[in-house]
Amino acid sequence: MPDMNTLLAGIPAELTRLVLALIGLMAFIGLNGLALVWVERKVAGHVQRRPGPYEVGPFGLIQPIVDAVKLVGKQLATPAGADKFLFWLAPLLSFLPIFLLFIPIPFSENLVGLNTNLGVLLILAFAGLNVLALCLAGWGQNNKWGLLGAGRAVAQSVAYEIPLLLAVLAVSFQTGSLSLAEITAKQGAWPWQWNIVVQPLAFFLYFICAVAETNRAPFDLPEAESELTAGFHTEYSGMGFGLFFLAEYANMIVVCSVATVLFLGGWQGPVEPGWWWFLIKMYALLVVIIWFRWTYPRVRFDQLLNLNWKWLLPLSMVNLLATAFAVKLFA
């Protein structure tokens, strides 16, 4: 049997590392996606005073796997008059960029796919691809509800990306870095040493925009099922829908991971710093997002845009300028 080093000889070490990281992240996204489905159903159940899934496996833990098996087993129907290529490209396009989003995230001091000093930029750049997928999905399926959903998705994502970006930039100004590892390292172990204390407004803005960016209730307008039947994924069956579904959960994990790194000290914690602190903080944020969904009614589309253009955008501008001045004056 050839040993590992001879097998990998000739392949750059960085490439090997990247491939392994991608495989690891695939497992991470898959497992956390499943876990999140279970968490969502359990939290929803308890919010609604019912037990949630409990039949399949202990505490219903096998439920998400059964859900996935059901989705995989369904027929993939392409509606008449749909653009076949775009129709099936869209779910893939919504799911695939997500691996790239996870690459620069430091799960612990050394557990990071690609330690680049442009991590924030990488995430923000590739996060923009999701809206393209929703747009293609709505356009390609030859369904009017889908088209309306796609229109909403584009307007919403474009609008909310700006304050999100400005909120993240404020943190970057403050730490003077775009590297997620460095931003984490500059925060301390205790909650009062985290960026959220210095940048509470940025965190608030980031979190609202993140909920809107991931199309979660109360901002789930692209798929508003009581208005647009199912919005952009009206015609998708089986894993076509499944990929959008998984992408939504993976996106939630991304935005919560980024929030953890930027505002909550990442993997640092009072005792035994490590990846578990990262997961705890990430899941706390995820539960808050889930809690929103099962509590609030949906906002109307014009209200959603008004909120962004009239409140979030000016506020994030002010926050960014104030940060810039403060950095210039005191740092």
Added chain:
Amino acid sequence: MSHCEANALTGDTYTRRFDTGPAGDTLIVNMGPQHPSTHGVLRVIVELDGEYILRAEPVLGYVHRMHEKMGEVKSFTQYLPNMGRVDYLHALAWNWAYVGAVEKLGGVEVPERAQYLRVISTELNRISSHLVWWGAYLLDLGAFTPIMYAFDDREIILDLLQIITGSRLTYCYFRFGGVVADVTPAFVSGLTEFLARFKSRLPMYTDLVTNNVILRKRCEEIGVIDVDMARRYGATGPVLRGSGVAYDTRRAEPYGIYDRFDYEIPTFPEGDAMARYMVRMREMEESVKIIEQALAQMPEGEYLSAKAPKPAWKPGVGEAYFAVEGARGKIGAYVVSDGAKNPYRVKLRAPSYCNLSLFAELAQGVILADAVSIMGSLDLVIPEIDR
């Protein structure tokens, strides 16, 4: 293939007739008959400019079951179970409307205790109907949880009504000259318990849902109906009272023993979706009040008159109209008899039908999401519209 071409190929008579306007950048979309917010099988054809509705036209008849015609081919008694199926949410009010009309026609006396049983069961049913509306309306607005809370309460009502009526949804409880069964001690204790529980639940609903800022933004100044418009379309029930008119059949044309109770007719003058929402929330409180009084005053006695008509009974020649206040508005039953064992003609006045007719005008020029909010606030029950 463009969206317009697809429409020309697949549109049915209604859509094509709708499509005759000048071609422009508008979309003609079917909302329904399988749309989540049309609650059943109502179909609305809407012409959209972006998200704004240029015109909307309801298409009815998807659950037409010929209830009126069935009245002509069944005997007076055989027609009774139909009444539970016209409006499945407030079945007992329909029971009362038809039974009341036939009793008026045949001059049948109703015993005192039966009158109280009718009031208690109908008001309980009204609460359960409003609870379903509340949950479904919030579902339309995108809040998933309230319907679970509403059904939690409604479940108790269904259990209670099951004790006395034997069924959970499509009740057939009333008979000519009384009701079919008396209350049991389990029912009375269960009802007392429920009323206490429900009175503590209502403030929670207010805190959790009614005062929510997103809900208020979605309901206030949406779908404003002024008094004149409500009258023009013959709107009744909470829709009319939400426009500030204190018209309630229980008060305006007292039937049964409603004149003996002390209760308010809640009205809100704003005429928007929020006003209709508030009317229904307040009505649940008033129904609780009525039930409490009825329970305290209820005398002993027979629940079905000893002189109640037999199944093959013929009420004689004549005609009668009887109106009651349903959860959705004024329910009317008009029965004509030519002396045979079947009615000659039965005409049912469904409040949802009139309330729906407001929709086309209300939906004009509003954004799609508001149309959903407006439709929900009208509290439509489609089987009642189609009959």
